[in-house]
Amino acid sequence: MIGEKISGRILFRKGEWMMGARQSEEWQAKTRAEYKQQQRTENDSASGSGWIRVRLIPIWLRLVLLLVMIALSITAGALVGYGAIGGGKATDVFKPSTWTHIRDLVEKEK
Numbered sequence: 028m029i030g031e032k033i034s035g036r037i038l039f040r041k042g043e044w045m046m047g048a049r050q051s052e053e054w055q056a057k058t059r060a061e062y063k064q065q066q067r068t069e070n071d072s073a074s075g076s077g078w079i080r081v082r083l084i085p086i087w088l089r090l091v092l093l094l095v096m097i098a099l100s101i102t103a104g105a106l107v108g109y110g111a112i113g114g115g116k117a118t119d120v121f122k123p124s125t126w127t128h129i130r131d132l133v134e135k136e137k
Contacts, residue, residue: 105120106120109125
């Protein structure tokens, strides 16, 4: 929550944005860059060190998982397409003769 509403007034904690006509002169005198720089120095001095982002799953592992998921999706799609929709035996999709037949149908001369 940005501020707490108590008896019709909104109270802001230190460091929160204040919206409205009663902004302090100190806030109005600062530029955005000066304000951000002050916030960084306050945060660094208060916490001792900056935040370090640790990823739960590394990017290289995400890419490997993506490729595995794509391969599984293509395989499942071929099984369902050939077995359920095409009326053939689902395991026949892995036979080279099936793909040769499909390629011959696609590349048939006119």
